[in-house]
Amino acid sequence: MSNDLSITFHGAAGTVTGSCMEFCHEGKRLLVDCGLFQGSRTLETLNRSPFAFAAGDVDAVILTHAHIDHSGLLPRLVAEGYGGDIWCTPPTSDLLEFMLADAGRIQESDTARRNRRRDRADQPAFDPLYTEEDGFAAWRQSKTIDLKQWFEPVPDVRARLWNAGHILGSASVELEIGGVHILCSGDLGPEHKAFHPDPESPAGFDHVVCESTYGDRTRDHLTIEERRRLLEVEATGALARGGNLVIPVFALERTQELLLDLAALINAGKIPSVPVFIDSPLANRATTVFSKYSEALEDIDGHVFDHPAFHYVEDVNESIRLNSLTGAIILAASGMCEGGRIRHHLKHNLARRESTVLFVGYQAEGSLGRTLLDGATRVRISGEDVAVRAQIRRIDSYSAHADQNDLLVWLEARQPIAGSLFLTHGEGPAIETLRRLSQARSFAQTIAAPAMGETYQLGSRTAAKRIKTGDPALQAVVGRDWQNSYADFATHLKAELAQIADADARMKAITAMREVLASYREARSAHSRPAAGH
The missing domain is CATH 3.60.15.10 (Ribonuclease Z/Hydroxyacylglutathione hydrolase-like)
Incomplete structure (x- = not known):
C-alpha cells in the first residue's frame, strides 16, 4: 500500500x-x-x-x-x-x-x-x-x-x-x-x-x-419510437412554415442518431421526403466509422446512412449555396454553435420568421446555443449583429x-x-x-x-x-463571461438608443457611457502607479 x-x-x-x-x-x-x-x-x-x-x-x-x-x-x-x-x-x-x-x-x-x-x-x-x-x-x-x-x-x-x-x-x-x-x-x-x-x-x-x-x-425515458414521434412533430411543423429546419449537431453520435430517425420517418411517410443536408465533413467521416461497426450496433436496419434523401456536403462552396435554399433540413456542426458551418447557417436563417432552429443537445453556459435557448432576440455572430425571428425549439430526448x-x-x-x-x-x-x-x-x-x-x-x-x-x-472563467454580456449589450445598444426620442438625450446617454468607461480606465491607471515616495 x-x-x-x-x-x-x-x-x-x-x-x-x-x-x-x-x-x-x-x-x-x-x-x-x-x-x-x-x-x-x-x-x-x-x-x-x-x-x-x-x-x-x-x-x-x-x-x-x-x-x-x-x-x-x-x-x-x-x-x-x-x-x-x-x-x-x-x-x-x-x-x-x-x-x-x-x-x-x-x-x-x-x-x-x-x-x-x-x-x-x-x-x-x-x-x-x-x-x-x-x-x-x-x-x-x-x-x-x-x-x-x-x-x-x-x-x-x-x-x-x-x-x-x-x-x-x-x-x-x-x-x-x-x-x-x-x-x-x-x-x-x-x-x-x-x-x-x-x-x-x-x-x-x-x-x-x-x-x-x-x-x-x-427526462422522460422515451423509447426510440416515442423519440421519433417528437422529431416528427417538430419537423412537420417546421417544414409547414415553409422555411428551413436547421439543426445544430455534434458530428459524432448525435448526427448519426438523427439520420437513423429521419430515415425511419421518411420511409414511413411520417414527414415529407425533403432533402436532408449533412453539412459537416467531420460528421460525414464519423458516419463511415459507424458503418464500419454497424453489425455490432443496436437499432440499425440495413444501410440507413445511405438513404436517398441524405446529401453529404463536403465542399465549402456547396455549403454556402445552401443559404439560398428553403424547405430543407440542414444538419451542421458544431452542436453548441461555437464554430464550424452552423454559424453561417444561423446567420442566414435566424432572421427568417419561416425558419426553425432545433436544438437536440446540451448547450453549455456561455455558448451561442445557450444564448439562443435562453431567449435572446439579437445575437452577435462573427462580428455581425443578427436579429432572432426564427422559431427556436428544443428536444431533450436525444441527449x-x-x-x-x-x-x-x-x-x-x-x-x-x-x-x-x-x-x-x-x-x-x-x-x-x-x-x-x-x-x-x-x-x-x-x-x-x-x-x-x-x-x-x-x-x-x-x-x-x-x-x-x-x-x-x-x-473565475467558468460560466457566462464579460464577452457574452458585451455581445448582448452591443447587439441591443442601437435599438435601445433609438427608443430615446430626443436626439440631445441620446447624445447625453452616449457621453455618460463613455464617462463610465473612462472612470474605469483612470481607476486602473491610478492603481498601477507607484505610491509617492516609492
Whole structure:
C-alpha cells in the first residue's frame, strides 16, 4: 500500500468541458482524458494556458472517448513533448483519426478568419492552438485495447475499460494503483440509448469519479419510437412554415442518431421526403466509422446512412449555396454553435420568421446555443449583429448523457464505495443537486465537488484528503463571461438608443457611457502607479 497516490482535476470541474484528470504515483503520471475547453471565449482561453504539468513528464494517457471536450488537447500535448501511448477502444481510435485532424483544421481556419476580421485589423494576429498535422500525430499515438481486458498503461498500474453507453467506443476506466481501486465514469449514456447497450462496470471501489452533466434534471425515458414521434412533430411543423429546419449537431453520435430517425420517418411517410443536408465533413467521416461497426450496433436496419434523401456536403462552396435554399433540413456542426458551418447557417436563417432552429443537445453556459435557448432576440455572430425571428425549439430526448435518475441508478450499482465519490463534468447547480442526493443515500464516506486545480490524496478504504486547493483564477472563467454580456449589450445598444426620442438625450446617454468607461480606465491607471515616495 502506498499513500503517495493523488488525483488532480485540471478541467471539467464546475463546468462540462476540458476533461482531464492526473493520477500521480511513485513518480509516474497518468492522465485520464485531455480535453478542450468549450463555451465562452474566456473559458476557451484556458486551452492556451500552460499545462499544469510538463507534457514530456506524462507516462501514459487513457482516453474515455473521442468527443473533443475529452480528447481535444491531445494534439497540443503531443506537440509539446508527450511521446507515450494514448490507450482507448478500437472505435475511439478510428474516430480520433478524423476528430483530431478536423479539430486542427478548425483551429487553423478559425484563426485565419478571426485575423481577417475588420474589427481586429489593429490587433495582434492569433496563432492556431494546433494544426491538422498535430492532430494526425496525436492519433498515431493511440493504442487500442478491447473492453474488459486488463492492461498496464504504466508499470504497476492496472486498468480496464468498460462500456459507458455514451457514444461509439466510449468507456469508463477502472484503475488499480498502489492497492487503491478507482473508477472514472467518463460520460455515461442514458437508458434507451440508440446503438449501444446500457453502461456497465464492476461494483466495490475505494473511490469513484462520476460525471454530473444532468445531475439536476430528469427526462422522460422515451423509447426510440416515442423519440421519433417528437422529431416528427417538430419537423412537420417546421417544414409547414415553409422555411428551413436547421439543426445544430455534434458530428459524432448525435448526427448519426438523427439520420437513423429521419430515415425511419421518411420511409414511413411520417414527414415529407425533403432533402436532408449533412453539412459537416467531420460528421460525414464519423458516419463511415459507424458503418464500419454497424453489425455490432443496436437499432440499425440495413444501410440507413445511405438513404436517398441524405446529401453529404463536403465542399465549402456547396455549403454556402445552401443559404439560398428553403424547405430543407440542414444538419451542421458544431452542436453548441461555437464554430464550424452552423454559424453561417444561423446567420442566414435566424432572421427568417419561416425558419426553425432545433436544438437536440446540451448547450453549455456561455455558448451561442445557450444564448439562443435562453431567449435572446439579437445575437452577435462573427462580428455581425443578427436579429432572432426564427422559431427556436428544443428536444431533450436525444441527449447522450445519463439524467439524474440514470446517474443515481449507476452510482447505486457501484456500491460499496469505501472512500470518496467525486462529482465532476457538470455546472454548479447540477453538481450540487447530485451531491445532496448522493449524500442522502450515503453513497460514500465523503462526496466532493472538486474545483479546477484541486489535488486529493487517495488511499485504500479511506476518504480522500484534499492536499491542494483550486486556483481561484480558474474558477473565475467558468460560466457566462464579460464577452457574452458585451455581445448582448452591443447587439441591443442601437435599438435601445433609438427608443430615446430626443436626439440631445441620446447624445447625453452616449457621453455618460463613455464617462463610465473612462472612470474605469483612470481607476486602473491610478492603481498601477507607484505610491509617492516609492
